[in-house]
Amino acid sequence: MIPRHLLIAVAVLLVLVVAMGLYLRHMRLQARELESAAVDASPVAPPATGPTETVTLYVADDTAGLLRPRATQIPLPGGRQQRAEELLRALLRIYQQPGATHPLVPAADIRAIYLVDPGAAVIDLNAAFADQHRSGIQSEQLTVNSLVQTLAVNVPGIQRVNILVEGKTRDTLAGHTDLSDSFDVITIEQAGSQ
Amino acid sequence: MRWSSKLQFSVPSSRFSARRFPLRTENWELRTKILAILLASVTLLSAAPSSLPSGDEKQISVYSSVAIYKLPVLERAGRDYVGLLDLLEPLGRVSTESNGRWLKLRYNAIDAEFVAGKTRAKIHGHDFDFVAPFLIENSRGLIPLGSLSALLQRFLGTPVNFRESARRLFIGDVGIQPSFRLDAGTPPRLLLSFSAPVNPTISTEPGKLRMTFKRDPVVSPGSQSISFDNKIITHASYSENNGDAELDVTANEPLMATFSSDRRTIVISTVTVPAAEPAPATPNGAGTGPPKPVQSPAVAANVHRILAAVDPAHGGDERGAALTDTLAEKDVTLGFARLLRHELEIRGFAVALLRDADTSLTLDQRAAAANVARAGIYISLHAVSQGTGARVYTALLPVEGPNNGIFHAWNAAQAPALPVSRIVSAAIATEMQKKEFAVQVSSASLRPLNNVSMPAVAVELAPGENGIADLTNANYQQRAASAIADAVVAVRDRLGVQP
Numbered sequence: 254m255i256p257r258h259l260l261i262a263v264a265v266l267l268v269l270v271v272a273m274g275l276y277l278r279h280m281r282l283q284a285r286e287l288e289s290a291a292v293d294a295s296p297v298a299p300p301a302t303g304p305t306e307t308v309t310l311y312v313a314d315d316t317a318g319l320l321r322p323r324a325t326q327i328p329l330p331g332g333r334q335q336r337a338e339e340l341l342r343a344l345l346r347i348y349q350q351p352g353a354t355h356p357l358v359p360a361a362d363i364r365a366i367y368l369v370d371p372g373a374a375v376i377d378l379n380a381a382f383a384d385q386h387r388s389g390i391q392s393e394q395l396t397v398n399s400l401v402q403t404l405a406v407n408v409p410g411i412q413r414v415n416i417l418v419e420g421k422t423r424d425t426l427a428g429h430t431d432l433s434d435s436f437d438v439i440t441i442e443q444a445g446s447q
Numbered sequence: 448m449r450w451s452s453k454l455q456f457s458v459p460s461s462r463f464s465a466r467r468f469p470l471r472t473e474n475w476e477l478r479t480k481i482l483a484i485l486l487a488s489v490t491l492l493s494a495a496p497s498s499l500p501s502g503d504e505k506q507i508s509v510y511s512s513v514a515i516y517k518l519p520v521l522e523r524a525g526r527d528y529v530g531l532l533d534l535l536e537p538l539g540r541v542s543t544e545s546n547g548r549w550l551k552l553r554y555n556a557i558d559a560e561f562v563a564g565k566t567r568a569k570i571h572g573h574d575f576d577f578v579a580p581f582l583i584e585n586s587r588g589l590i591p592l593g594s595l596s597a598l599l600q601r602f603l604g605t606p607v608n609f610r611e612s613a614r615r616l617f618i619g620d621v622g623i624q625p626s627f628r629l630d631a632g633t634p635p636r637l638l639l640s641f642s643a644p645v646n647p648t649i650s651t652e653p654g655k656l657r658m659t660f661k662r663d664p665v666v667s668p669g670s671q672s673i674s675f676d677n678k679i680i681t682h683a684s685y686s687e688n689n690g691d692a693e694l695d696v697t698a699n700e701p702l703m704a705t706f707s708s709d710r711r712t713i714v715i716s717t718v719t720v721p722a723a724e725p726a727p728a729t730p731n732g733a734g735t736g737p738p739k740p741v742q743s744p745a746v747a748a749n750v751h752r753i754l755a756a757v758d759p760a761h762g763g764d765e766r767g768a769a770l771t772d773t774l775a776e777k778d779v780t781l782g783f784a785r786l787l788r789h790e791l792e793i794r795g796f797a798v799a800l801l802r803d804a805d806t807s808l809t810l811d812q813r814a815a816a817a818n819v820a821r822a823g824i825y826i827s828l829h830a831v832s833q834g835t836g837a838r839v840y841t842a843l844l845p846v847e848g849p850n851n852g853i854f855h856a857w858n859a860a861q862a863p864a865l866p867v868s869r870i871v872s873a874a875i876a877t878e879m880q881k882k883e884f885a886v887q888v889s890s891a892s893l894r895p896l897n898n899v900s901m902p903a904v905a906v907e908l909a910p911g912e913n914g915i916a917d918l919t920n921a922n923y924q925q926r927a928a929s930a931i932a933d934a935v936v937a938v939r940d941r942l943g944v945q946p
Contacts (some may be wrong), residue, residue, distance in 0.1 A: 304585045315833065318887045331545075331586040333536050340452045371513045372537065388768035388776070389831040390907045391838055391919050409516035410537025424810075428767055428776075429829070431892045434858050439662055444691075444843050444890045 304328065310344050311402040311445070313355035313395035320399055320445050323347075337366040337374065337408050344403050352407045355395060358385040364419070366404075372412035373435070375402055386427040393430035399442050405438040412438050465773065507592070507689035510664035511618035513538060517661075517690055520614065521589060526579045527851065529595065531561070531588035535602065538618075547588040552588075554602050561588055570601045605611055613687030615664075620664035620844035627683060629675045637680050637696060637715040638815045641665070647694075656702040656715060660692040677715060753942050754797045754825035755935065756816070758900075759784035760829045763807025770832045772913055777805065779830040783908060783924050787828065790932035792924075814898035818860070823942040824935060825903040827896065830918055834909040836885030837927060839875050841868045841904055842896035867902040867941050874934035875904060884911075884929045902942060906931060 260381045266411045306329045311320040329336045348357040362380035367375040386393065397413070397416065405411045413435040423432050505520035507529060514537035521528045535541050535554050544551045550561045557575060559570040563583040575598065590624035595616060596609035605758045608617040623643050630636040645665065647658035667685050668801075674682040680698045687693070696702060709803040720902035767776025767925035781802070788798040799820055801813050808816075817825045842861040855862060876886040896903045908927055911917035935942075 306585065318834075318838070318889065329585065330648075331543075333532070353734075370537075370540075378711050387833065389833060390829055390840060390891050390893055390905065391831070391887075391889070392833065394889070397892065406517075409533045410512065410514040411516075413781075428761070428765070429891075429893060431894045433894075433896075434892075436892065440843060443646065443648065 289427065295342050308340060308341070308343070308407050310347065311406070312344070312347055312398050313399045315355050315392060315395065318391055318395070320395065320402060321362065334366060334368050337368060337404060338363055340403060341376065341400060344399060355392070355399070356387075357382070357396070360385065368408070368411075372410055373415070374408070374411045374413075375415045375417060376400055376404070377417045377420055379389075380419050383423060383426055388427040388429065390429045393426040393428075396431050397426065397436065398445055401436050401441045402445060405442070408413070414438065422442060460751060464476045471877075505614065506690045507595075507614040507616060508662075509537075509616045509618070510535070510621045511538060512621055512880060514914070515662050515664065520592060523589065524579075524583055528579075528589040529592060532600070532809075533587075534590070534595070535688065538603070541749070543586070545588075547586065548596040550581075550583055550586070557602055559602075560835060563889050570598075573601075575601060576589040576632045592774060608843075609895060610687060613692075614690045615687055616693070617666075617731065621664045623664055624666050625668050627668065627679060629680065633676055634700075634717045635677050635679050637675070637683070639694070639713040641713075641716065644711070646710065647713075649704050651702060653701070654697060654699065656696045656698070658694045658696075658704065658713070660944055661690075663692070665692045665694070680715065689897055691874065700911060705866065749765050752795060753939065754799060754820060755791050756799050756801060756822035756825045757784050757787050758793070758801040758813050758817070758825065758827045758895075760827055762802050762805055762907075765807060767829070768831055770830060770918060774915070774919065776830045779908070779918050779924075781805070782921075783828050783928065784929040786912040786921070786924050787826070787931055790928045791935065794932050794936050796932075810894040811898065814895035815859075817895075817899045817901065817903075822899075822901050825896075825899045825901055826931065826935075827893070827903070828907040829905060829907040831907050832918075833907050835911060836887075836909055837879055838887045838889065838907045838909070839872045839904055840889055840893055840896070841865065841872050843892045844897055847913045855900075858897055861897045861903055864900060864902045867938075868904055870935065870941060871902050871938050872904050874937045878930040878934040878937070881927050881928065884927065884930065885936055902938075 288417060305326040307324055307326055308329070310325055311331050312323050313320055325343065327339065329339055345357060345363065347353060347381060348355050349359050349361070357417060359380060362379045362382065364377040365381050366377070386396065400416070401414045402425070415428070415435045416432045418432075426432055449726070503529065505522075506517045507520055508517050509515065516537050518529045518533050521530075531550075532541060532543060535552075539555045540553075542553045545888075548563055550563075552559045552561070557571045559568060559575075561568045561581045561583075564580050566577045567581050568577065576594040577591055577598075579771070581591075582589040584843065591613075596607045599607045599616075601844075603618060605619050608622075610616070623641050623645065626640045628638045628640070630638060630795055630874055641663075643663075645660060647660045647663065647665075650657045650659070667687075670684060672684040676942075679700055680696065680702075682866050683694060683696045685692070685694055696715050697729040698717065702715055703718045705714045705716070706712070707714075749908060759777070761775075761777035761780065761909070763777075765777065769781065770776055771785070781804075784800055786850065791798045799816075799822065801816055802808055842865060844862055845867065861868065876888045879886045891905065893905055896905055906927075908918065908924070911923055
């Protein structure tokens with residue numbers, strides 16, 4: 254006959270084994286969640302702070318094939334260059350929402366905007382913006398027109414805009430719209446009003 | 448719970464009653480009504496500004512030799528203000544420091560200090576008085592519009608002319624004065640000459656053509672209204688409003704405007720309507736056999752054979768858009784181009800296909816091939832999976848720089864032919880609409896459109912009612928090709944003519 258204290262000991266050990274097994278499973282699930290969070294490619298730009306101002310964003314509509322001005326309130330920092338960056342990030346956030354009229358991937362971001370006097374601005378896009386942009390004349394041209402016109406209307410003095418990708422010149426945005434030359438603000442505005 | 452006949456809020460009668468708390472109930476009723484009225488008033492007042500259409504937003508145009516720009520005019524306490532930094536930053540180097548109560552600014556080598564709520568500031572060591580208090584919002588200063596001219600003169604040291612009613616500010620001698628000359632031939636033409644290139648927006652209505660100068664520092668030609676001794680083009684008038692200048696030309700017939708290549712001359716002339724051509728027989732749908740040619744072979748042989756350069760986009764390593772997991776844009780464009788070649792050839796055109804296989808060509812090679820061949824027209828073909836119908840594009844060109852004689856910049860080689868390109872584009876849209884394609888016409892920064900010296904368009908074919916499958920459907924492609932070919936025939940007389 255097995256002694257009673259031995260039976261109790263074995264029972265306790267069995268319970269411990271099962272409990273540790275469950276805990277191990279829990280730890281593994283947690284580790285997997287942490288891994289998937291780490292590969293999330295969403296841009297993590299710090300949110301802008303400061304009082305909100307009314308700006309006009311030129312939002313593209315793929316179905317209609319045009320830009321629509323949209324007045325909106327966004328927080329804008331004091332510096333001219335930082336304001337330009339926050340403006341275009343606000344525009345991107347519209348395009349990254351579900352059901353957007355001109356969808357862009359969540360990973361698309363503005364790396365920086367450089368304001369070069371007199372009258373020139375350089376928009377530096379990240380690789381995901383261009384690499385994952387839909388390929389097509391209208392889609393690419395609307396993106397460019399939207400960025401240029403939003404910048405020009407809200408940042409006084411901008412007359413021409415160049416677009417880079419990851420700090421380098423690129424022939425086209427996604428196979429069609431030419432990025433090798435600067436965009437004249439007046440020409441883009443007149444094209445948008447056609 | 449019971450609903451009180453006087454109150455709009457329920458009263459739990461099981462615990463409270465009007466008899467037990469009569470005075471409190473009456474006070475609450477009065478307070479509730481007052482609160483409701485106040486809320487309604489605040490809602491109406493806050494909604495009122497947003498109901499204004501965007502076109503009524505006040506703005507001021509600033510013209511200088513270094514920058515031309517517009518600024519929003521903000522209303523504060525019944526006065527018009529503009530942003531101080533928005534005003535100065537395009538004109539020079541600006542650095543600022545502010546704590547919300549004061550603002551210190553350096554513009555080039557000039558230091559200035561401003562205090563929120565005060566009308567006196569210090570600029571370069573001297574006092575400066577505003578017509579209204581200086582304001583600071585979001586660390587950026589606002590200055591009253593009435594002090595704009597005097598303030599800028601302090602910073603810039605140059606004459607500043609501010610037309611406050613029109614909200615147009617001129618720094619230095621930058622104004623462009625137009626001159627008029629009426630050519631009273633048949634039909635009459637009005638020539639407007641400017642001392643610098645201009646880019647007005649043109650709009651027309653019965654009896655009038657309006658040129659709106661949003662960014663050009665155009666000033667009055669001397670007289671606000673000029674009358675012409677002509678029965679067709681009768682007079683012109685000048686006006687300024689909300690930062691823009693407008694020139695209106697009034698006539699008894701529809702008018703059109705054409706620009707010289709240097710954009711210093713605008714020619715206003717009457718619209719000449721070409722004689723209507725007999726409508727060609729239109730196919731009654733897909734799969735009914737090849738269409739009949741518009742002209743008989745005997746007639747086509749007598750017509751000068753214009754060369755059409757047809758360019759199927761992408762090719763080789765460059766697949767273009769991924770229309771499906773297996774279908775690439777380059778494959779659709781090649782098949783489409785071959786159909787278009789057939790349609791053009793049976794209509795009497797010579798056709799050069801810039802690629803007739805799955806080969807790689809650079810954009811410069813494509814442009815060079817069309818230019819060297821002296822094609823009469825260049826047509827680039829694309830395909831896309833989004834949307835429906837077709838989109839027709841002409842080149843989006845920047846304003847050309849100084850005239851270099853017969854030479855044009857490579858990226859603006861299309862400039863002289865652009866007016867005819869737009870006519871071709873409109874003709875393609877018309878013919879495609881006849882064949883029940885939904886069509887959009889636009890301009891795009893699309894090479895090599897801007898590098899070719901002949902009339903040039905790009906056609907982007909999108910799916911039809913049957914979705915992506917239409918892009919590989921021969922009948923769908925043939926309908927589109929037939930429409931494009933009909934359009935080229937319709938504008939044949941304008942092709943091959945050097946502007």
